Amino acid sequence: MIDWKKILIPVSAIVILLLLWELLVWVMGWPDYKMASPSDLWPAFLRYQELFWLYGWQTLWRTVVGLGVAVVFGTLLGMIMGLSKVMNDALYPLLVGFNAIPKATVVPVIALMFVGQHDFNTILMAFMISFFPIAVSVAIGLSTLEPEYRDILRSLGASRMTVFWKIALPKTLPEFFGALKVAVTLAFIGTNLVEIITPHGRGLGHLFQSAQTNSDFPLMFAVLLALAALGIVLYYAVVALEYIFAGWAVRTAH
């Protein structure tokens, strides 16, 4: 059975927010270049509908591919760090330093390194910005496994690999999905960063850029809203995956 309350409450919250926004702009009498109101956005959406779908798709698939690479790389890195104390000590400061570099400064660097490889650059940035939380959470999940869990299987002569597959890995899944929720938003930011800073005619970031160039303020706000909507879709896709693969942890929490 569908719990209508669960859908109705967040949807009403969105509607109320839009109404307040509309009211604020109307009361203050702001022109659309200061703050566009929701009623200005709809015409902008309709006028550029095809571009929204096309660019939205480009932003979406590059984010998902970047995130996918981050999941594979971050998990492997987390495994190495979680299972080896030496590797953890060696890699942790490097990772923290890498993560501390503002990614906006890296965009021109990779744009010069891989000139014209726009899809590749965008995916690379989405990956670079989002693998850190995944690696850290997997590493922590593996290294904080209580010794009793290990002993139960080790005392039966099970190999390290068996302990890893049967216990350590599934036990890390809740932490992994917690990190993935952070990573999915980061990857999305990474994609848009590249689309806006190095204009190459692709993605919602490009639509934002051209709206700015043409002083089409309602379109700029409409793009922001589309980005928010896409972000919500991506986030809840991760939540759905979490429910499928680590539903036992979600249910335990209640």
Add this chain to the structure above:
Amino acid sequence: MENLIDIKGVTHAYKTKAGPFPVLRDLNIAIPQHSFCAVVGPSGCGKSTLTRLIAGLMFPDQGEVWLHGELVKSPRKTVGMAFQNPVLLEWRTILQNVILPLEIVAPSMPKAQKEARAKELLALVGLEGFENKRPSELSGGMRQRASLCRALVHKPDIIILDEPFGALDAFTREDLWQTMHQLRAKEPFTALLITHDLRESVYLGDQVVVLSGRPATTQYVMQVDVPGPRPLEMLYEPETVERLAVLRREIQIAQGRAVA
């Protein structure tokens, strides 16, 4: 009778930056087959080290651990373990949790046979009908019962119990003590129990070994010649009270609070 476990002159120290940190010194324990040995001693005296040595997860600096006439040199498939924390796997059902050791020890055993064996044990400890529940849906006492089933499912030579009843409330603990006697009556096994509870050691143990303070050595061994399954009333008999008084005094000596 041949001893199933023979711990002979075991001495062990952990290596730390400040030098060796001795935990066991010339420790001797002998456990005959199908007998129940309770080990008590002051906090931090090396009891958990002892369990890891028997399980073959660690090896002593000096001395020998013999299991079933073989020197313990590596982990073996003939040990079952249960801890204070039941450490059940949250993503498995109770039945699948109990089966876990069989997946390692007898991977070729048909699934139906594994499940039948697990169900048989779950019924023995009163968990019939809970096979498909998740650990989070069970009470602490029930989780510990499931953990005992997992320790026994592969018919180990010995089960090592590291304070499995320590975190339970008093009534649940007494229930589980009785369950242990019922299990032993149905399916004899050899056990080594680490505990802080003297009543528990006398009620469950065929022998009670008192360890000294660190580094631990065998300070005192008490035989409890009462056949099982023992009724709970045994706890209130004068002989039990006398035994408890003797053990209490031995613990005080071990703690350095009384002289022998």
